[in-house]
Amino acid sequence: xSDTPLLDVRAISKRFGGITAIDDLSISLFKGDILGLVGPxxxxxxxxxxxxxxxxxxxxxxxxxxxxxxxxxxxHQRGRLGLARTFQNIRLFRRMTVAExxxxxxxxxxxxxxxxxxxxxxxxxxxxxxxxxxERVRLADKADQLAGSLPYGEARRLEIARAxxxxxxxxxxxxxxxxxxxxxxxxxxxxxxxxxxxxxxxIVIEHDIKFIRDVSTRVVAMDYGRKIAEGSAAEVFAHPQVxxxxxxxxxxxx
Amino acid sequence: MIAEQIVNGVVLGSMYALVALxxxxxFGVLDKLNFALSELFMLGGFVVIASVGLGAPLxxxxxxxxxxxxxxxxxxxxxxxxxxxxADAQVTAALSSLAVGLIMIDLxxxxxxxxPVSVPVPIEWRRANVAxxxxxxxxxxxxxxxxxxxxMGVLHWLISRTAMGxxxxxxxxxxxxxxxxxxDVKRVNQQTFFIASALAGAGGxxxxxxxxxxxxxxxxxxxxxxxxxxxxxxxxxLRGAVxxxxxxxxxxxxxIQFGFGKLGEIIVWALMILVLxxxxxxLFGAAHxxxxxx
Numbered sequence: 001x002s003d004t005p006l007l008d009v010r011a012i013s014k015r016f017g018g019i020t021a022i023d024d025l026s027i028s029l030f031k032g033d034i035l036g037l038v039g040p041x042x043x044x045x046x047x048x049x050x051x052x053x054x055x056x057x058x059x060x061x062x063x064x065x066x067x068x069x070x071x072x073x074x075x076h077q078r079g080r081l082g083l084a085r086t087f088q089n090i091r092l093f094r095r096m097t098v099a100e101x102x103x104x105x106x107x108x109x110x111x112x113x114x115x116x117x118x119x120x121x122x123x124x125x126x127x128x129x130x131x132x133x134x135e136r137v138r139l140a141d142k143a144d145q146l147a148g149s150l151p152y153g154e155a156r157r158l159e160i161a162r163a164x165x166x167x168x169x170x171x172x173x174x175x176x177x178x179x180x181x182x183x184x185x186x187x188x189x190x191x192x193x194x195x196x197x198x199x200x201x202x203i204v205i206e207h208d209i210k211f212i213r214d215v216s217t218r219v220v221a222m223d224y225g226r227k228i229a230e231g232s233a234a235e236v237f238a239h240p241q242v243x244x245x246x247x248x249x250x251x252x253x254x
Numbered sequence: 255m256i257a258e259q260i261v262n263g264v265v266l267g268s269m270y271a272l273v274a275l276x277x278x279x280x281f282g283v284l285d286k287l288n289f290a291l292s293e294l295f296m297l298g299g300f301v302v303i304a305s306v307g308l309g310a311p312l313x314x315x316x317x318x319x320x321x322x323x324x325x326x327x328x329x330x331x332x333x334x335x336x337x338x339x340x341a342d343a344q345v346t347a348a349l350s351s352l353a354v355g356l357i358m359i360d361l362x363x364x365x366x367x368x369x370p371v372s373v374p375v376p377i378e379w380r381r382a383n384v385a386x387x388x389x390x391x392x393x394x395x396x397x398x399x400x401x402x403x404x405x406m407g408v409l410h411w412l413i414s415r416t417a418m419g420x421x422x423x424x425x426x427x428x429x430x431x432x433x434x435x436x437x438d439v440k441r442v443n444q445q446t447f448f449i450a451s452a453l454a455g456a457g458g459x460x461x462x463x464x465x466x467x468x469x470x471x472x473x474x475x476x477x478x479x480x481x482x483x484x485x486x487x488x489x490x491x492l493r494g495a496v497x498x499x500x501x502x503x504x505x506x507x508x509x510i511q512f513g514f515g516k517l518g519e520i521i522v523w524a525l526m527i528l529v530l531x532x533x534x535x536x537l538f539g540a541a542h543x544x545x546x547x548x
Binding site for chain 1: 417420421423424427428430431432433434435436437438439
């Protein structure tokens with residue numbers, strides 16, 4: 001762990017017209033951290049991910065990543081700096097095969113513009129690398145199926161494999177277990193643990209408290225676009241404001 | 255006679271298909287219409303004339319058509335599409351590409367005049383026939399079909415088997431998520447325009463070889479038919495463009511055979527209207543129009 005955080009979110013806010021989605025939020029995360037982000041629906045968790053990954057432009061504040069101000073950088077440049085994410089509603093290239101989905105995200109690190117303007121060959125290496133990643137998430141036998149045909153749990157694993165293919169420094173998972181049963185959730189947890197070598201740091205949004213307890217090194221709770229608690233999972237889930245926020249939202253499984 | 259007309263129809267249809275493939279490639283990737291493709295088709299014949307005039311053999315002239323039209327496609331991308339990225343700029347970009355096409359017509363007319371110009375293909379080439387199941391078929395038509403098939407084969411390979419094709423398909427499904435994964439969408443757009451324009455030029459090359467002339471006023475009607483074929487086959491669907499092209503080519507040729515003459519064209523438009531009424535997404539492309547793009 002170094003002194004400068006990998007991700008340094010400094011007092012950001014995001015407003016849509018009169019609605020404030022994020023209000024003066026500061027979060028920092030160091031290399032190796034796995035940050036659990038919790039809060040009731042509408043607390044601004046996904047908005048936070050959208051701000052960090054560049055889907056939203058900030059209304060105020062600044063975001064530094066890997067020692068660099070990325071507040072004004074467009075989506076694709078943030079991706080290239082090492083930010084990767086998955087979506088609450090799984091986003092795959094449904095009309096492409098499972099292997100192609102991963103291969104798409106593998107970058108040619110040489111990236112010479114003229115040579116790669118028409119790169120006809122050289123595809124075998126991509127396909128091999130894609131299969132290695134699929135092996136890691138137990139999807140190797142599905143490599144040639146259309147991604148659109150995968151059942152939910154497998155589609156989620158493919159989405160994660162595709163994010164890992166970009167070699168992220170920070171992976172953001174937005175409700176990865178949404179819609180999964182207990183068994184699938186445990187499998188996903190095992191998958192993440194098994195591939196920890198490819199996930200230097202991670203932010204996980206989840207409603208599944210047990211999952212958050214199991215996976216995170218640190219937890220931040222949000223409500224109404226603000227941070228209401230921060231610390232270990234035990235501390236945060238015992239925090240009166242967090243308990244109240246969850247109970248207030250009718251979500252009593254704390 | 256009917257069999258011969260069907261062959262003629264397939265030859266005509268394969269030219270339609272080349273231009274329709276261009277339209278549908280660009281539409282698939284950008285959701286925008288590139289009207290300049292009509293005139294790049296028209297330009298194909300004139301590039302042959304210019305190349306042969308400069309002393310190039312016919313095979314080299316053919317390759318030059320692909321390269322020159324492809325490069326002009328990059329210009330069209332830069333001038334008419336690069337700036338217009340938002341979804342509501344569809345009309346702006348299409349109009350701009352239409353204007354670029356009109357400039358191409360003007361430049362051709364300034365250079366070669368408004369009358370059709372003959373393409374320097376040896377007359378024996380065009381007269382040569384082979385017997386095929388009792389039919390006399392011009393060798394030229396067989397060459398046209400063979401070259402078209404090769405081009406379609408190469409296109410299929412590029413799109414389905416190469417990293418470039420994979421990126422093109424990714425951007426076609428979702429430019430946003432392709433971007434997020436680090437795919438250079440600008441480069442993918444350029445590649446798409448190059449390929450689409452080269453295909454349209456190749457269509458024009460075939461057309462001028464078959465007719466023995468190049469004419470500055472053929473682009474508009476031919477391009478409109480290719481657009482209709484794209485709609486019939488399904489917007490953004492490559493297979494639909496090829497099959498739709500051949501379907502329309504054959505129907506048009508048979509219409510002429512049965513004495514409808516120029517009215518045969520009405521059948522094309524009526525077919526498009528009927529197909530779209532029955533299947534608004536086209537014969538193959540229902541998925542593309544209903545799926546949400548982000």
